Amino acid sequence: MESGPQGYSTKFETIGLKAGFGGHMVLDGIDLRIPQNRITAVMGPSGCGKTTFIRCLNRLHELTPGATVEGVALLDGENIYDKNADPVAIRRRIGMVFQKPNPFPTMSIYHNVVAGLSLNGVRDKKILDHAAEHSLRGAYLWDEVKDKLANSGASLSGGQQQRLCIARALAVEPEVLLMDEPCSALDPTATAKIEELVTNLKKDYTIIIVTHNMQQASRVADYTAFFYLGKLIEFDETARLFENPKEELTERYITGKFG
Amino acid sequence: MEESSGIQLTSAKGIGRRRRGGDQILKGLVASAAIAVVILLLALGAELIIHSSLSLITFGPSFLIGTTWDPVHQIFGALPFLFGTILTSILALLIGLPIGLGVAIFLAEKAKGRRMFGYTLGTLVELLAAVPSVIYGLWGLFFLSPILRTYVETPLHNYLGILPIFASAPFGLDFFTAGVILAIMIIPTVSAVSRDILNAVPNSQREAMYSLGGTHWEVIRKAVLPYARSGIFGATILGLGRAVGETMAVTMVIGNTPRITASLFSGGYTLAAVIANEFTEASYPLYTAALVEIGLILFGLALTINLLARLLIWRMTRNTRFRV
């Protein structure tokens, strides 16, 4: 399946990306161009490989024992799977937000946000303070926590914890933000807040969001990729994909004829 | 891009160059610790074999069945100690298992309604495990032994003395007292492991039996215990393993004379006790080698027992989400 329409610059491109565990193949050759400064949704039924896909983009997938990856993934034209590439440096350019909020339990809100900086050697308090406020604002959390930055990260509600994790990811100034069903553990109000902030973030970041919620994709995403059984079935502007899908599988999924 | 905080996190905005330094150092350090454990155990085994080799060669397999332990005439045989270890351990199980199991059943089945009480009780039993062996020995020597001699052994000897097990004149420092002390010491082990096993029995088993109209005891006996059978067997053997290795408490109350006899009120000796008493006095190489061989036998016994116990417990609990 080819990648979609032209007219945007490509931030991330995968060519023939295959991934699996042991003998079992999860992704079967994905060719996809992710547009820069846009929100791309990755959608599909359970087991289609969407989570594995984004975990390949920040080289997290290979850390599971037995995991295999093949193919090419170009970030700004450079292959992140080059044998000389440093996964740690690559991961600093890509942020990730997980399905269940996972703030570091032994750290305060402040230290959670700046963890990516302080644990990488940044000591200057002014820089850390600035990064903390900046990222918390970007995550729409600053006003709620600015007076209690020393409180434990775990003292926040679920939705706030997830925004904290977003702030933590933003603090290292990534170029790409990967989000793995970030709202699936949250209530509708919290979800709405996160969708709003994500929409605001795209002017500075390239965002890829895995979701099983079609309404969320249509609300938030500029482009949508539909995966099924490890293959990319269709990729298009969200509106066009939903209203006028080119592939039959896509149409069946959208109209709820399966998972 | 918004105003950057000015940090250059990557040397270039590129894919970096593979640096493994920190990861390799950490992995190397902790792996060496793991290697140290392996080396330690191998060295342990090797040294024990090397330093008992004189005895192994001199006596061969007859060491295990030799009944004479005579350092003066350089004749050594391990049977009296094997006998003592096994006898005291079995005694300990006979007494300690029912009690430990009873405590476990209480905590798992009967204390459900009164959490605080069960918790306190469980803590008290666990504290038994916190008392060091030498203090059990001290208490056994000065308190338990005289009491057992006066109130248990003497009457049993006087009235049932025709029975071989009560035939010796009761002295208080004998197999019997050692067995009782060991029993007390293994109660926490047996009860803690059994309790975990009983808690792992699914409630559906109990409910099925209750709905058939069973009394609580019937539920325990017919629905819970059979399910937990191999696990409890395993707990028993773990307790046995603990008893076999006990040194101080035993040596202070058992009399320390190598003897094989049917009488529980006779003084005796165990594998661990003879090493503790005689090792620093061993004045010539064969003597030391014989004692090291005793240590080897002791280790072999403890290892076999513990492996067996783990196997049994694993077999029972592998279908449940559970860790001992």
Added chain:
Amino acid sequence: MGTPSLAGKGFRRRNLLDKVMTGLIYLAVVLAVIPLILIVGDVVAQGGAEMSLTFLTHLPTPVGVSGGGIGNAIEGSAILVGLATLIAVPIGVGAGVYFSEWPESKLSFVSSFMNDVLAEFPSITLGIFVYIIVVLATRTFSAVSGGIALAIIMVPIVARTTEESLKIVPTSLREASLALGIPRWKTVLRIVISTGRSGLVTGILLAIARATGETAPLLLTAFGSNYYFGGNLWSPIAALPLLIYTYGISPFQDWHSAAWGAALVLVGFMLLLNLSLKLLIGRKFAGVRAEI
């Protein structure tokens, strides 16, 4: 498994059996708790009589001479356990980290198994081993050999509790750290160990408690002494459990009294430590303790 009958007479009998068995179970509980109460009671009664600042700080005096104490034994135990902790903690924590963070390696599997075997070693046999490799080699009983023997007892405990504490740390925390571009070694040190640190500390304290009460291996290594530590780690040294043993089996009355006093100090320490651990962490590690 026969179905219990609901017939009247049978039910009365079954009910009686239930009551009898319940009674026996309660009896078992009582029988289990009585020894603890008696032991602690006797130790407090006998040992309490000996308690005084003199007793805790003075050296032992010859038989019949009053004013003696167990000061050197308390000091000796502290030194031995301190030494053992210095040796056992790096090895035990290191091995535990390795088992937890690199579980797929063959070394992990082998070493973890051997660690379990080491835990089952009767402590007197460990004493033999250290006697052979240290005491024989240096031709002297010593604090060093005693410390090494206790360390060997502590390592499996520390390794196992470290491994368990770290395995509980959720994978997603490791992934969150790695996804931020924090290298693996920093993730392990600053995130994983930090999150699991209370379990780690608990394990170390449990090991210390165990080591403090050990006597058998010290008989063959530290050997005991009537003097304070003189600065030489290569000479014999006193220890509380050693003193309790040697004095307890001696024929002298005042040595018996001193043994009880020492027992009070030792039991007091152990119970305090175990109780505080229990209060801090609940039942989670009680199973490990009882198994050892």
